[in-house]
Amino acid sequence: MKTKPYKQDNSALGYNVGVTLDRFIKSHQSHFAYATGELSQLLRDIALAAKIVSREISRAGLSQVTGAYGNVNIQGEEQQKLDVVADIRFTRALTKGGEVCAVVSEEEDEVIDLHNSKGKYVVAIDPLDGSSNIDVNVSIGTIFSIYRRITPTGSPIQAEDILQKGTDQVAAGYVLYGSSTMLVYTTGMGVNGFTYERSLGEFFLSHSQMKTPQVGNIYTINEGLHRELDENIHSYLLQCKERGYTARYIGSLVADFHRNLLKGGIYLYPATKKNPQGKIRLLYEANALAFIAEQSGGLATDGKKRILDIVPSELHQRTPFYIGSESMVKDVSSFYLDL
Numbered sequence: 001m002k003t004k005p006y007k008q009d010n011s012a013l014g015y016n017v018g019v020t021l022d023r024f025i026k027s028h029q030s031h032f033a034y035a036t037g038e039l040s041q042l043l044r045d046i047a048l049a050a051k052i053v054s055r056e057i058s059r060a061g062l063s064q065v066t067g068a069y070g071n072v073n074i075q076g077e078e079q080q081k082l083d084v085v086a087d088i089r090f091t092r093a094l095t096k097g098g099e100v101c102a103v104v105s106e107e108e109d110e111v112i113d114l115h116n117s118k119g120k121y122v123v124a125i126d127p128l129d130g131s132s133n134i135d136v137n138v139s140i141g142t143i144f145s146i147y148r149r150i151t152p153t154g155s156p157i158q159a160e161d162i163l164q165k166g167t168d169q170v171a172a173g174y175v176l177y178g179s180s181t182m183l184v185y186t187t188g189m190g191v192n193g194f195t196y197e198r199s200l201g202e203f204f205l206s207h208s209q210m211k212t213p214q215v216g217n218i219y220t221i222n223e224g225l226h227r228e229l230d231e232n233i234h235s236y237l238l239q240c241k242e243r244g245y246t247a248r249y250i251g252s253l254v255a256d257f258h259r260n261l262l263k264g265g266i267y268l269y270p271a272t273k274k275n276p277q278g279k280i281r282l283l284y285e286a287n288a289l290a291f292i293a294e295q296s297g298g299l300a301t302d303g304k305k306r307i308l309d310i311v312p313s314e315l316h317q318r319t320p321f322y323i324g325s326e327s328m329v330k331d332v333s334s335f336y337l338d339l
């Protein structure tokens with residue numbers, strides 16, 4: 001019988017879906033120094049929870065999970081029902097997966113010890129970022145950081161397992177629930193983005209080895225804070241306007257960051273009179289995005305130093321936050337050199 005080798009031809013398909021997230025994770029597993037498959041499984045657990053949360057969000061208006069939950073979280077913010085739903089979904093997926101020993105969540109006062117004597121990893125998570133946009137159908141997200149625990153497995157969780165520097169992250173990422181749902185992550189070997197194909201129930205590689213422009217023309221800040229900001233930021237914002245930059249602010253960090261990552265720009269959340277330490281949470285928001293920014297060629301600082309070098313001293317620590325295109329972040333930092 002005559003045979004011929006298989007040759008992939010996509011010309012009749014109209015479009016080409018990429019490799020699935022699952023296959024991508026598996027094929028990259030061997031790149032880790034201590035590859036045993038647990039980190040890969042952990043990333044898959046996060047992807048599964050992301051699919052569930054994506055479903056909850058897309059039908060929120062019909063399923064009575066919009067609105068306030070009736071509780072104020074440790075951040076002093078009113079929890080939305082979907083904040084709580086996302087927190088439960090991610091924590092449950094991480095618990096059942098078996099690779100994680102502890103979870104720290106923006107929505108929880110304390111460290112959640114999973115009492116998993118085999119778990120080698122600690123996850124820091126903002127289950128649903130952009131709470132004020134939940135009920136108005138505007139993009140929101142999830143942000144996560146993964147660390148290896150420092151103390152031996154099986155022993156009680158210690159502060160040093162949790163309060164690790166951003167440079168200690170072994171993986172980090174975010175899920176953007178926007179006009180499509182995307183999962184973007186890094187394990188320190190570049191940044192890859194996956195788009196969710198709802199009808200197939202799979203994430204597919206859509207943005208391979210993402211690189212952010214070295215300079216952009218978007219500046220992203222809540223300008224309503226004007227009276228709360230210091231003179232350095234006023235001068236920087238004036239410069240943005242004089243240079244003809246475009247202002248874009250969604251109010252969901254993940255969405256604002258993702259747009260600037262693709263198009264080039266800077267996101268600023270400086271210290272304010274109300275929040276002298278800044279508003280963005282170091283463990284749940286800043287570290288993960290800083291890791292992704294650097295892996296894609298961008299930068300993230302607190303105005304004076306690199307975000308990833310900050311040693312956290314407390315769980316819910318906040319930081320001023322400047323992130324995005326390298327030359328723009330350097331530029332804003334230059335306004336602080338005299339301090």
Ligand code: AFP
Pocket residue numbers: 077106126128129130131132222251252253254279280281
């Ligand atoms: P949460 O929704 O997780 O509490 O975080 C919201 C957030 O930290 C970030 O997503 C936004 O960029 C920022 O707050 C918006 O804050 P303002 O309303 O102060 O501009």
